[in-house]
Amino acid sequence: MPEKIFIFDTTLRDGEQSPGCSMNLAEKLEMARQLERLGVDILEAGFPIASEGDFEAVCAVAEEIRGPIIAALARASQLDIDRAWEAVRSAARPRIHTFLATSDIHLQYKLRKTREEVLKQIAWAVGYAKSLCPDVEFSPEDAGRTDRNYLVECCHAAVEAGANVLNLPDTVGYCLEPEYEKMFADVKARVPGMERVMLSTHTHNDLGMAVANTLAGIRGGARQVECTINGIGERAGNAALEEVAMAIHVRRDVLPVFTEIHSEELYAASRLLTRLTGMVVQRNKAIVGKNAFAHEAGIHQDGVLKNTITYEIITPQSVGAPTNHIVLGKHSGRHALSKRYEELGYPLTKPELERAYELFCRLADRKKQVYDEDLLGFMDEGFEHIPEMYSLKLFQTVSSTEGRATATVELEKDGTTSHDSATADGPCDAAFRAIDRITGLTGEITDFAVHTVGPGTDGVAEVSIQAKFEGREFTGKSTNHNVVEAAAKAYLQAANKAAYELKRQEEKQAAHSGPIHTHKLTDQFFPGGY
Numbered sequence: 001m002p003e004k005i006f007i008f009d010t011t012l013r014d015g016e017q018s019p020g021c022s023m024n025l026a027e028k029l030e031m032a033r034q035l036e037r038l039g040v041d042i043l044e045a046g047f048p049i050a051s052e053g054d055f056e057a058v059c060a061v062a063e064e065i066r067g068p069i070i071a072a073l074a075r076a077s078q079l080d081i082d083r084a085w086e087a088v089r090s091a092a093r094p095r096i097h098t099f100l101a102t103s104d105i106h107l108q109y110k111l112r113k114t115r116e117e118v119l120k121q122i123a124w125a126v127g128y129a130k131s132l133c134p135d136v137e138f139s140p141e142d143a144g145r146t147d148r149n150y151l152v153e154c155c156h157a158a159v160e161a162g163a164n165v166l167n168l169p170d171t172v173g174y175c176l177e178p179e180y181e182k183m184f185a186d187v188k189a190r191v192p193g194m195e196r197v198m199l200s201t202h203t204h205n206d207l208g209m210a211v212a213n214t215l216a217g218i219r220g221g222a223r224q225v226e227c228t229i230n231g232i233g234e235r236a237g238n239a240a241l242e243e244v245a246m247a248i249h250v251r252r253d254v255l256p257v258f259t260e261i262h263s264e265e266l267y268a269a270s271r272l273l274t275r276l277t278g279m280v281v282q283r284n285k286a287i288v289g290k291n292a293f294a295h296e297a298g299i300h301q302d303g304v305l306k307n308t309i310t311y312e313i314i315t316p317q318s319v320g321a322p323t324n325h326i327v328l329g330k331h332s333g334r335h336a337l338s339k340r341y342e343e344l345g346y347p348l349t350k351p352e353l354e355r356a357y358e359l360f361c362r363l364a365d366r367k368k369q370v371y372d373e374d375l376l377g378f379m380d381e382g383f384e385h386i387p388e389m390y391s392l393k394l395f396q397t398v399s400s401t402e403g404r405a406t407a408t409v410e411l412e413k414d415g416t417t418s419h420d421s422a423t424a425d426g427p428c429d430a431a432f433r434a435i436d437r438i439t440g441l442t443g444e445i446t447d448f449a450v451h452t453v454g455p456g457t458d459g460v461a462e463v464s465i466q467a468k469f470e471g472r473e474f475t476g477k478s479t480n481h482n483v484v485e486a487a488a489k490a491y492l493q494a495a496n497k498a499a500y501e502l503k504r505q506e507e508k509q510a511a512h513s514g515p516i517h518t519h520k521l522t523d524q525f526f527p528g529g530y
């Protein structure tokens with residue numbers, strides 16, 4: 001009988017804590033809703049002690065998302081565990097996920113503790129978490145580089161103290177498949193009481209083996225797998241959920257397991273994450289990349305036309321990906337547009353449809369065919385949940401091969417328009433500076449990516465921007481035929497998010513009539529990091 005693999009999604013924790021992937025509360029909730037639609041079994045909503053924002057987001061997810069178990073991460077300390085419990089206690093099914101490093105490298109250089117001390121701390125932390133929450137997961141961080149006998153002792157201590165789930169992370173993405181598989185088999189065979197405990201994988205992609213190692217862990221006895229949408233996560237990322245789920249599905253002939261993931265929601269989850277974080281997936285990314293179902297070579301096209309089975313092991317429909325068919329032209333109406341969005345997994349509200357139709361007509365006037373990719377690109381233009389404080393009314397740049405570029409920008413805020421101009425070395429920078437002059441916020445670009453959307457030479461440019469305002473990163477994304485205009489709009493979107501966040505902070509501060517203390521990982525809480 002095939003056994004179920006429980007999907008533990010950590011997009012909002014391990015994923016969100018990686019550079020360029022931060023999300024605000026509304027964005028995390030939107031992502032959590034999609035993860036629920038996707039059918040994840042456990043949703044790790046954040047690391048509540050890391051910051052006030054993380055705490056609030058975990059609380060909000062715990063209150064609203066009722067399908068999956070909601071987990072919160074905590075180091076093995078009372079302060080962390082109390083905070084994690086406070087954040088998830090309102091969930092339908094809460095879980096505390098506590099962790100402590102166990103490799104000699106981490107003990108010596110990071111924790112500066114002996115093996116005996118760490119062993120005691122594990123037993124205490126798991127026992128304490130269990131006194132608060134019936135569902136406790138323990139992770140011996142850097143298990144992949146931990147002495148095997150000592151790892152068995154640590155797991156034993158956690159199981160005796162009441163852990164329901166034992167997660168064995170390859171924290172630094174160092175393990176090869178046979179090693180990772182054997183670690184699970186060893187722990188399963190040598191730790192007493194394992195029949196009551198679920199083993200879990202948690203792999204990182206530093207050597208490009210996160211998904212392969214996840215499958216190895218399953219072969220070794222794991223029945224829970226930790227992964228993220230698009231494989232986002234610390235450094236090279238975590239195992240990509242979409243790849244793990246589809247590998248399990250497609251190769252069920254050799255892996256006698258299954259998941260309850262609704263695979264038709266995978267593409268929508270990937271797109272949503274990209275939209276929220278601005279982190280674009282590579283074209284040739286498995287399952288959700290733009291080229292994942294594209295056939296360019298003549299021989300391949302011929303084979304696929306005869307029978308798709310020749311070169312496709314997964315259908316685009318099974319993961320909810322667009323099939324690249326020509327769908328709409330300038331004679332199409334709102335009905336067809338709304339139907340196509342529905343098929344793509346995005347039922348639109350009336351105002352959203354109006355906005356989409358406006359963008360569609362504008363593009364259809366300039367372009368013969370409008371593709372699914374174009375429609376998805378519109379979503380970055382008009383469906384922002386953050387109120388647009390400033391909107392772009394007029395935009396003009398002058399640049400030449402010599403000399404500086406000039407940009408003039410007109411923005412509207414609350415019915416009042418303001419315009420300003422700026423010069424810089426390039427037209428994009430000039431546009432950003434002109435926007436800064438009007439909003440009064442100064443952004444520093446930390447990432448800038450341009451992609452083409454839609455096939456053919458009449459494809460539009462999709463610009464993703466990451467910019468730092470007042471020490472915090474915000475993202476923006478826009479598509480347009482004019483790259484500079486797309487860049488200006490993407491930048492303005494990031495500036496709008498920053499302005500909205502600053503306003504929110506001010507309002508909160510006024511309500512508390514005192515300063516808000518936010519604790520970041522690097523604050524006095526964790527002088528040595530974690």
Ligand code: KIV
Nearest residue numbers: 099139141142169171
């Ligand atoms: O990679 C890791 O070890 C982690 C733990 C906190 C589970 O993310």
Ligand code: ZN
Nearest residue numbers: 014171202234
């Ligand atoms: Zn991790």
